[in-house]
Amino acid sequence: MKLDYDVKYGLEGVAVAISSISCVDGVKGELVYRGFKIEDLVENSNFEETAYLIWFGNLPNENELDFITSMLSKKRELPENIIYMMENFPKNAHPMEVLRSIVSILGMYSNNDNSTLEDAINLTAKIPTIIAYWYRIKNNLDLIHPRDDLKHSENFLYMLFGEIPEKSELFDKSLILHMEQGMNASTFAATVTASTLSDVYSIITTAIGTLKGPLHGGANERVLNMLDEIKTKEKVENYLNSLISRNKKIMGFGHRIYKTYDPRALILKKWLSNMNEKVKYFDIAVKVEEEVLKRFESKKIYPNVDFYSGILYNYFKIPKEFFTTIFAMARIVGWTAHAMEYCKNNRIFRPRTIYNGPKNLDYKKVKEVERNG
Structure with a gap:
């Protein structure tokens, strides 16, 4: 059947939003966050500062950096009920399954019904705790609770292993590399959910579910x-x-x-x-x-x-099955930034499909339906 429409499978090359968050130049091999080249950011910045840049659109001054660092450090711990649930999960559950489930459950502990920066910061702070707690539970180790005197990435490594390894700054900088990448599959999925004016927890659950697919994360x-x-x-x-x-x-x-x-x-x-x-x-x-x-x-x-x-x-001795959760731990900044940006000029996504099936069939009752063979 010849179609009268040009169908773009995978939406390749189709623009779905206008954004000032990042620019990916595939020909030149360049990645830019809010006007800053990725090479400059990993050389000079850190997770907290780059997260502020992506969320707010500019590099923070000293007071602003103290604010975002403090906000992230104070919101790390999980509710005791959630920790109890995690301790009773099947030990063979994949870390991405655990992450997806706990993020969804955390939505019930929030008082906000839509996308807010407060919830974005709250989830960004808690995702490393979810990952580290599951690593400890899965391996029958005592939990190491978060410390508010450590930076975001240092605290995560400390919660995994009980110490901060040498060259931990490289792990911090690697999170910057994964923080944002334009309208990739998980960011698009997050933005679609955001366009319905759903809450941040639903948005990030959508994104994690998309990232879990073998053609995207992992x-x-x-x-x-x-x-x-x-x-x-x-x-x-x-x-x-x-x-x-x-x-x-x-x-x-x-x-x-x-x-x-x-x-x-x-x-x-x-x-x-x-x-x-x-x-x-x-x-x-x-x-x-x-x-x-x-x-x-x-x-x-x-x-x-x-x-x-x-x-x-x-x-850094992080097990392979946890790699995709590290991706999510960084990319949540980009996911939430795109969700909030899109909702400023929101229009719910409603693409179309081109029907190529039969028409004008005559209805048959169950007894009249016949199958060959």
């Missing part, structure tokens, strides 16, 4: 699985030959927007290469990158942020 976990299978850099060529011969995807390569090297991947690679110690998986990853760039030079397939981020998380 690629860095599968990159590490791939590097585990390769085992040594000497086996890279044979491994890639096997993947290519079976038309299998090489994890961590390619991006819907970037047609050149993902700037976030470049930054992560630089950090890992500058470590004064051997970082597990890094030498294999570099060899994989060299081979892929050589074999697919004409197709311009480059590493994306997922290719190296999992190696950094593994360096």
Whole structure:
């Protein structure tokens, strides 16, 4: 059946909003938050400051930074009832399932019925606690409660392991890399929910559910699985030959927007290469990158942020199944910023589909319905 309409599956290239939050230039390989290049932010900023920038549209002064830091540090703890529920969850529950469920439940503890900055800050503060508590519960470890004297990322690592590891500033900066990326699938899903004037907890539950899908979040976990299978850099060529011969995807390569090297991947690679110690998986990853760039030079397939981020998380001893929750822990800033921005000039999303099914069928009662075979 010939259609009279041009259907854009996946909405590729279709603009659905006007935003001043970020700019992704896929041709130049640039990522900009509120006018600031990502390279400058990771070099000079931190999680709290960049979150303020994305939420409010400008870098904070000293008082404003103290305000956002204080707000985030005071809202970290979870209600005791929620902790009790988590302790009774199945131990094999995936961290993203736990995160999605607890964020939804937290909505019942809020007095706000729509999207507010207060709720955005509240959830941003609590998501690291949800992740850290589940890590401790899953591994039969005593809970480590949040401290309000630590920065956002330091407190998270402390709650996981009981100490703040060396080079923790790199983990903090990695959250900046994942904080915002335009109208990706989870941000779009969050914005659709926001367009109904739903509350922040519903908006973020939607986003987490979308991020959980294997085509969106979780690629860095599968990159590490791939590097585990390769085992040594000497086996890279044979491994890639096997993947290519079976038309299998090489994890961590390619991006819907970037047609050149993902700037976030470049930054992560630089950090890992500058470590004064051997970082597990890094030498294999570099060899994989060299081979892929050589074999697919004409197709311009480059590493994306997922290719190296999992190696950094593994360096901090974070288990693979928690990687996507780290993504959510950072991206909630972008999700909430887009939700609040869109609602300022809100129009509920209502796209259309093109019907290509039968018409004018005659109704038959159940006894009259026949099936071949």
